[in-house]
Amino acid sequence: MTSSTATLVSILVPVFNEEANVDRAYNRITAVFASLPDHDCEIIFTDNHSTDDTHDRLLHIAARDDRVRIVRFARNYGYQRSVLMAYQKARGDCSIQIDCDLQDPPELIPQMLDLWRQGNQVVYGIRRSLPDGLAVATVRRIFYRLITALSDDRLPVDAGEFRLVDRKLLDEMRTIRDTSPYVRGVISAMGFTQVGFPYDRHDRVAGSSKFPLRKMIGLGLNGILNHSLVPLRMASAVGLTVGVSTMILIVGYLIGRLLFGQHWPAGFATTTMLLLLGITLNALFLGIIGEYLGRIYIQVKARPGPIVEMEVDRTPLHRFQQDRARTRRPNEDQPELIYKEVSG
Known part of the structure; x- marks a missing residue:
C-alpha cells in the first residue's frame, strides 16, 4: 500500500x-x-x-x-x-x-x-x-x-x-x-x-x-456526424447552387427559343431538372439527414448504457x-x- x-x-x-x-x-x-x-x-x-x-x-x-x-x-x-x-x-x-x-x-x-x-x-x-x-x-x-x-x-x-x-x-x-x-x-x-x-x-x-x-471508416464518419453540422449545411448550399444553375439553364433555353428559334427535343428541360433536383440531391441529402435523425431517435429512446456483467475491484x-x-x-x-x- x-x-x-x-x-x-x-x-x-x-x-x-x-x-x-x-x-x-x-x-x-x-x-x-x-x-x-x-x-x-x-x-x-x-x-x-x-x-x-x-x-x-x-x-x-x-x-x-x-x-x-x-x-x-x-x-x-x-x-x-x-x-x-x-x-x-x-x-x-x-x-x-x-x-x-x-x-x-x-x-x-x-x-x-x-x-x-x-x-x-x-x-x-x-x-x-x-x-x-x-x-x-x-x-x-x-x-x-x-x-x-x-x-x-x-x-x-x-x-x-x-x-x-x-x-x-x-x-x-x-x-x-x-x-x-x-x-x-x-x-x-x-x-x-x-x-x-x-x-x-x-x-x-x-x-x-x-x-x-471498415470500422475505421465508421469511426471517422461517427466523428464527423457527432461534431459537425457541415453535412446538413451542405444540403442547403448545394441545393441553392443547383437551383440557381437550373434557373440559368431555363433562362438560357427560353432565350434560345425566343430569339434564335432553337428547339430542343421535347421534354429535355423537364428531364434535366428532374435529374438534377429529384434524383441526385434527394438521394444524397436524405441519407445525410437520415443519419442525424437516426442518432436523435436512438438518443431520445434513453436506452441503458453499457451493462456491466462483472466488475472486479x-x-x-x-x-x-x-x-x-x-x-x-x-x-x-x-x-x-x-x-x-x-x-x-
Missing part, C-alpha cells in the same frame, strides 16, 4: 480478445510506475465481452494485484462506449488511456506526467509514424484531417487515443450519457489547456487488430476515501477538499 499523498493515476486499457497481450501490457505498465515513487496507479481493464481467454487472464492478474480493476460488459458495446465507461470509472488525479496492443509505448507515461504537471489538463500523443500498412495509414490521415476541417470543435490532427486527462475533465465526463460517443471529440470540445507531443507508434506486439478498415479502502474527497460536491459537509491544482 502506497502513501495516501502519492498522485493516483488511472490507467485505462480497453480490451477485446487480447489474451496474448494483457499480461505484457500489465507488466510494462507496472514497470513504469515502479520507477515513479511519488505516483500510484490503478489499472482499469474494460473488457468488451471477449470470447477468448482474455477475461480469465485478467482475473489472474487482479488476484495478485489489488491495483487492477476489471469491468466486463454483458456484450460488445463498441470501442468508444467502452472507453467512455473507463473514463467515468477513473478515480485518479488524472487518467491515461493506452491500448492493450502496446503500439503506444507505456514508457512515455513519465513524459506525459511531466507535461501535465506543467499545467496542461490534456496531454495527447501525435503519431509521427503509423505502422499499419499504407492503406490503413492513408485512411487514418485522411479522416483526421477531414474531421478537423469539418468539425465545429478543434480536434488535433494525427492524435489517436493515447492521452492523459486531468481530474477536472474526468468529473465532467461522468455526466455524459451519449449512445454513440466520439471520445476524442468530446475531450477536445471541453477546452482547457491541451498539448500534444510527437511519438513513433510501434508495431503490435501480438495478436491481430480488432479495428479493421479490490482497491484498498484509502483510495476509496481519496476518491470520495476528489468527487464530493462543494455544498457537502467536508473538512477539506483534496484536489491538486496544476500550476504552470
Whole structure:
C-alpha cells in the first residue's frame, strides 16, 4: 500500500480478445510506475465481452494485484462506449488511456506526467509514424484531417487515443450519457489547456487488430456526424447552387427559343431538372439527414448504457476515501477538499 499523498493515476486499457497481450501490457505498465515513487496507479481493464481467454487472464492478474480493476460488459458495446465507461470509472488525479496492443509505448507515461504537471489538463500523443500498412495509414490521415476541417470543435490532427486527462475533465465526463460517443471529440470540445507531443507508434506486439478498415471508416464518419453540422449545411448550399444553375439553364433555353428559334427535343428541360433536383440531391441529402435523425431517435429512446456483467475491484479502502474527497460536491459537509491544482 502506497502513501495516501502519492498522485493516483488511472490507467485505462480497453480490451477485446487480447489474451496474448494483457499480461505484457500489465507488466510494462507496472514497470513504469515502479520507477515513479511519488505516483500510484490503478489499472482499469474494460473488457468488451471477449470470447477468448482474455477475461480469465485478467482475473489472474487482479488476484495478485489489488491495483487492477476489471469491468466486463454483458456484450460488445463498441470501442468508444467502452472507453467512455473507463473514463467515468477513473478515480485518479488524472487518467491515461493506452491500448492493450502496446503500439503506444507505456514508457512515455513519465513524459506525459511531466507535461501535465506543467499545467496542461490534456496531454495527447501525435503519431509521427503509423505502422499499419499504407492503406490503413492513408485512411487514418485522411479522416483526421477531414474531421478537423469539418468539425465545429478543434480536434488535433494525427492524435489517436493515447492521452492523459486531468481530474477536472474526468468529473465532467461522468455526466455524459451519449449512445454513440466520439471520445476524442468530446475531450477536445471541453477546452482547457491541451498539448500534444510527437511519438513513433510501434508495431503490435501480438495478436491481430480488432479495428479493421471498415470500422475505421465508421469511426471517422461517427466523428464527423457527432461534431459537425457541415453535412446538413451542405444540403442547403448545394441545393441553392443547383437551383440557381437550373434557373440559368431555363433562362438560357427560353432565350434560345425566343430569339434564335432553337428547339430542343421535347421534354429535355423537364428531364434535366428532374435529374438534377429529384434524383441526385434527394438521394444524397436524405441519407445525410437520415443519419442525424437516426442518432436523435436512438438518443431520445434513453436506452441503458453499457451493462456491466462483472466488475472486479479490490482497491484498498484509502483510495476509496481519496476518491470520495476528489468527487464530493462543494455544498457537502467536508473538512477539506483534496484536489491538486496544476500550476504552470
